[in-house]
Structures are given as structure tokens and as C-alpha cells.
Amino acid sequence: xxxxxxxxxxxxxxxxxxxxxxxxxxxxxxxxxxxxxxxxxxxxxxxxxxxxxxxxxxxxxxxxxxxxxxxxxxxxxxxxxxxxxxxxxxxxxxxxxxxxxxxxxxxxxxxxxxxxxxxxxxxxxxxxxxxxxxxxxxxxxxxxxxxxxxxxxxxxxxxxxxxxxxxxxxxxxxxxxxxxxxxxxxxxxxxxxxxxxx
Ligand code: BEZ
Numbered sequence: 001x002x003x004x005x006x007x008x009x010x011x012x013x014x015x016x017x018x019x020x021x022x023x024x025x026x027x028x029x030x031x032x033x034x035x036x037x038x039x040x041x042x043x044x045x046x047x048x049x050x051x052x053x054x055x056x057x058x059x060x061x062x063x064x065x066x067x068x069x070x071x072x073x074x075x076x077x078x079x080x081x082x083x084x085x086x087x088x089x090x091x092x093x094x095x096x097x098x099x100x101x102x103x104x105x106x107x108x109x110x111x112x113x114x115x116x117x118x119x120x121x122x123x124x125x126x127x128x129x130x131x132x133x134x135x136x137x138x139x140x141x142x143x144x145x146x147x148x149x150x151x152x153x154x155x156x157x158x159x160x161x162x163x164x165x166x167x168x169x170x171x172x173x174x175x176x177x178x179x180x181x182x183x184x185x186x187x188x189x190x191x192x193x194x195x196x197x198x
Contacts, residue, residue, distance in 0.1 A: 005100055005129075019089045022120030024110050026050050026082035027070040028059075028158065029123075031165035034098075035091050042113040042169055043084035045122065048072040050080050050173055052141045052159075055131040058101045059152035067148040067155035068133060068141055070162070070176075071103070071125040081171040084110050084120060095123075102129030138175065142182030156183060 020038060023029070024045055033040075054071040061067030072080060096105065103123035110120040125132065136144070148155040163180040166173055 005096070005102060005104055020086055021089055021092075022110055022118045023085045023087050023091075023095070024082055024108055024120050024122040025085060026072065026080050026122070027162060029085070029095075030083050030169070031161045033085075035085075035087065035094055037085040037087050037091075039084075039086040041084050042081070044079050044081045044111050045072075045108055046079055046111070047074060047076055048080045048124075049075040049078040049175070051135070051175060052145070052179060053132070053134050053136075054102060054125040054129075055133045056101060056150060056155075057131060059150050060155040060158045061148045061150040065148055066131060066133065067150055067158070068144050069155075069158060072122070081166070081169065081173070083169070084112055084118070092121075101125075102131040104129075138178040139182050142179045142186060145179065146183055146186050159183060 024043060026045075027050070049072065050070050051073045052068045052070055053073065054069050055061065055066035056069040057063045057066040059067070060069055092105070102125040104126070105121050105123055108120055108122045110118050110122075112118060127134065145155040145159050152158075159176070159180055160183075163176050166176060
């Protein structure tokens, strides 16, 4: 599959002009809201887990050294917490471009924080896309993120902003928080003054 998914998303998922659509955000959409929306609610989806398994050569890395960003992995019984935005269908022109590096836009059932369920859309990068990096230990992912940067800034800022946004929502995510912990340990080790000889 091509890494650039703009045309695929617009062809596979045309939205009726003037329609409003719920969009589930679980990554940068939670903390970088550069699009208009009508409503914003805490929300969750079932049977998906957030993982730093997708490569980013256009935002948090380069083609030579892609960064690591989140995608969703199917996992029976898992619940992924995030934010649902009610957006106008026109908004996807911007978002399909912003999230073009391997993400397909799919239909999904979203549970809003009042317990109601709505049909919506979510961006997911699967193992079939060329930017896919796949599983690694949280320590290895933290080491990778610590040394990678791209046009949208350091990969570490993406991780730290996401972890803070989840904390601000009152959510926990063991994978994200463990990578954050490992990254902060690396930073502290790098900043620790060298012991004087003797
Ligand atoms: C999100 O924040 O939902 C998102 C994550 C990765 C790509 C596109 C959107």
C-alpha cells in the first residue's frame, strides 16, 4: 500500500456534503486540535490498544530516520481512551492531509463519556503500510524517540504532549506512560554531571 493515503481515504470514505461526523482521537488529535469542531467529549473505543508502532517520516522524523508515533492494534477486550470530536465532513480534507503517512480512515463505534454510543471515524495505520515499524520494547521505543526529530518537531515532544494530554483527561495508558518514564530516565542520565575522577 502507498504511504500517502489521502486519495485512498477520500475515495473509500466519501462524506456527504454538509454532514457532521464523530471523529475518535487517540494520538496527536488529542493535544493538537488545529481544526474546527462542534463538540468535544471524552470517549473510548473497544478492542483496540494504542501503540507506538507506526513510523513518521513527515512529522516526527524523516525518510532517513522515521520517528515513532501511535496507531491502534486490534486486541480483544482492550479499551482505548481518547477524545471524540463532532466535526463537519469538510474537516477531513485537512485531516486526511495531516495524517497521510499510512493512516486509513475507518468506521468505528465510539462510546461517549455519558455512556451513549455513536458511529464515527478513526485513523488507523496497519502493518500493511510502508511506514510501519512494528513492536519493540518500551525501552527501545524510548531510545528511538529520544534521538529522532522531524518537520513538526522532536519525537519526544509528541510523546510528552500525548502523555500529558492523557493525564489531563484523567486517563492511564501503561504503554505510553512506560515509554515516557524510560525517556525521562534517559534524559536524566544524559544530564547527570560526570563523576569527578578518583
Ligand atoms: C489520532 O490522534 O487519533 C490520530 C493518531 C494517528 C493518526 C491520525 C490521528
